[in-house]
Amino acid sequence: MKHRIISAFVFSLFISLSGKFISPSFGQDPAESPVLLTVGGKTIQRDELVYLISKSGPVDSSPGISREEFEENLDLFINYQLKVREAEAQGLDQTEEFRREFESFKETLIAPFLIRNSLEEGELRKAYSRMQEMVRASHILFQFPSNASTEDSLIVLKMALKVKGDIENGANINELAVQYSDDPSAQTNRGDLGYFTSLQMVQPFEDAAFNLQVGQVSDPVLTNFGYHIIQVQDRKPNPGQVQVSHILVRFEPNDSLQEANARRKIADIYTEIQKESTVWEDIVLNYSEDLASNQRGGILPWFGVGAMIPDFEMAAFSLSEIGEVSPPIRTQYGYHILRLEDKKPMASFEELEESIRSKILRDSRSRMIQSQVVAVQKARYGFKEEETSVSKLGQELNSVPKSEFNAQLESKGLNQSPLFSLKGKTYLANDLAEYMKDLEVRNTPKEGTFDFWYDRYVAHILSETEVQDISSSNKEYQMLTKEYRDGILLFSLMNKEVWQKGLMDSLGQEEYYRKNISNYQWKDRAEAFIVKVLDSGQLTSARNQLSNGGYNSSLIKAFEDNYRSNAPLAFQTQSGVFEYTDHPVLSKADMSKNYQEIQVDGQTYLIVIGQKFAAGPRKFEESRGLVIRDYQDYLENTLTQSLKTKYPVNVNNAVKEEAYLALNR
Structure with missing residues (x-):
């Protein structure tokens, strides 16, 4: 132990x-x-x-x-x-540099202890769990008209419910998508979204799709795009990632003659590929019209489910053997022939964690997590809103610009109005105004002025309260911060x-150095050129060059220039002044000979010895490090x-x- x-x-x-x-x-x-x-x-x-x-x-x-x-x-x-x-006695804990560095550390150190961390971890794990599977779904989108009223929204909802009923009664969702869907792509993909996995759709859509069984139809799902009716067509394990190369022959989608010519050309290319003498890279270079890849064998970056258009993706993932070539496939870009270059399984959670976190923090899940954080904080710290007062403040101040908020608050005599209480303290409208004073937002909030800033202030106070609670009562965090404080x-x-x-x-x-010069002593040393022979076929030539020249810089340079130009893998060399008594090669040599050949651990070495130096003190410059x-x-x-x-x-x-x-x- x-x-x-x-x-x-x-x-x-x-x-x-x-x-x-x-x-x-x-x-x-x-x-x-x-x-x-x-x-x-x-x-x-x-x-x-x-x-x-x-x-x-x-x-x-x-x-x-x-x-x-x-x-x-x-x-x-x-x-x-x-x-x-001693550092404290010297006041090093009072410097601005220390305070800035310590505060920066504290922000990082407290993160794992926050409520948000555990909720975020749960979302990460859920997303990774869903990523083990891929779902193929079709959908019909019903968008709201511009500036839709409540009545307009209900009309859209009723239409969505009617179409859902039609599908459940046997109608084909892909045919209905062409007829009803407001998704522009429905006219070409008939509402078929292909396969996708977690974090590739907006959250409400993903939640609905992953909760459906194959063939099942969803209730209308509300997203920022409108209402969706979703039907899952297939579910299967996530195959990970593939890398393919491809040949592309383009055509204009609306030009039938051009498409027919492209179809004949890709068929001829496919026939040529079947010949044993054919070199794939040559065919790609000569015939592929993808200028971004035809100079490098048609190779495309690695991709997973949901990264490519469905037809291309399905063809790529259907290839099973490295080097296998697909029959020609048609996409909106033209005709393709694919070759499988490599494939790999889905990465581990640890490898994907930061990527998943980044995606979650950029989509609606981040707002959902924040809402959950606030709810937990309110319950934990006994948050109590003064509902009547808050409602009145909203009525009076929602239409007031931020720049006039404080003046209006005072002129209406509302600055002492209670907002909420938390851990025995009551927060007032005046506190909110003070909070707002030095803060700005880029875009005009859709909510009223009071509602927008009130929600932000509540979240701010709850966050401060949580940090104070952890700092005062969590021994593990206290130990960690003290460790970092003292370390700095x-x-x-x-x-x-x-x-x-x-x-x-x-x-x-x-x-x-002078007081401890006995610690800085050279042992017996000698100038030496040591040549390790890697190619015995070059031994005679090396021997002829080295055996009669004696140790000198011209000899060493000439030998090294010659072998690097004519036989770069034949030798390994080193030269200089060496303490030879403990040297792995020179300790086996006869230091009285100017030239010799010796065997060490089965390797042949040619050694040229020059001037020798007796043991003695190092100079200060030689020992400085x-x-x-x-x-x-x-x-x-x-x-x-x-x-x-x-x-x-x-x-x-x-x-x-x-x-x-x-x-x-």
Whole structure:
């Protein structure tokens, strides 16, 4: 069993922002955690240590943590707290930069705890579940006339109900679509929408279609387009995605002679394709009239259900073997011959999650989720609307422009009118006016002025209330935000006192180098040109070039230029000054010879040895990178030791034991 050790200087800056973790025994309203230790008088609770060690998790499947690992983690935790304490003492938590960064983190961290997150997750899962299936449906659209009255809407609804009855009595929906549908495409597709899956239709249409069995007819379904009558023709599993290449011969849809010529041409092409000697790419290049794809073998991007016109899509998905060619098919663009290039199953939820989320947030589901969020928030926080007052305000102020809203509110003596109460506080019309003051909207709201801004204000206050509730009562969120707060402070302190100082303090670097020069020593070194032979047929030529020349830059350049031009895969080379005692190849060589051939792990190496250098100290310039790294470590250790003196640490051993036991339950 081996646990990851919690970081000594950044617990939280490089972990996931998802918040999807399981903390040990943190409830919504926890009892106050006992104090584990004090750092310069500042108390640190037991649960913080337990939380951080639990988040680091075991690297294997063994549960719990050993005593030795626990003590090591506790030491690192104390050092971490000392640095946070010093960062606070230096006022790093009061800077504008810190506040801006921390607020940005908080907005991200709270998202998984919000009501919206769980509702959104439910919609994501529902959409993905529906995406496992594809539905083929026909529909008839009944649109409302412009500026339709209630009476007009009822007439449209009655017509939709009549047509539904006709279909249920045996009439063909596709024939009726040509006669009745206000969807312009019905004249060509006869109301047949082909196959589609989730998130490819507006939500009410999708909900209705996925709730119908094959052959079943829907009641009139209201969308922004009008009323729809829907009949499902087929349902089957989603086949995933395909990639096809195609040949296209175009014709004008209303030109029968041109179409007849195109039909004969595509038939001749199809006959030619059947010959064994035919190269598909050549046929595409010579005959396909799709200029966007004929230069690359007719290949089209990957697509899934609902992405192409139905006839093309059905032909593509009917191909089962890679390389299989379809008979000619007709679409509105012309005649096609398709070849299957590849296919793949539907991706996992994790792969599609962000794409699904993006689509949901762009359609009506987003508004539906927001309505549900508001409803749950109202129930949870005891929202009570002052209905009489709100109704009167709507009557008086809905026709008032936003620019005159506040003045009208005061002149009518309505600014103290109650709107609603929430968690014991009553909100007034004056509060709404204050909220509206600095906000603008792009388009004039369809609702009245008061109704529009009142709904936005209610949602705003409910959202603020939820955030305050989570911040004050959710221990898991409190732990997470503290972790990030302290992580930012820790980073700021380390950057100031260690990293930047170690990088920029050239005098300090040189002094550290002089005091620790024994750490920066070369072992015995030698100039060497090492040639690994990959093609034994080139060995004699290489030997002739290298065996008598001695080590020099001209020899190396000439050899490398020659083999890269004439036999680029014959050799691998490296040259320079090497510490040879530990080198995997040079350690096997006779360093007294200027040229030699040796075998290492079954590989032949040609080696040219040049000048040798005895062991000795590195120059500062040769060691600068190592010195900076070591100097920064020295600065950190010095800082930690000074902080232990500045901020005395007292550990409550009884609570320490409780923490150990909590990690081994």
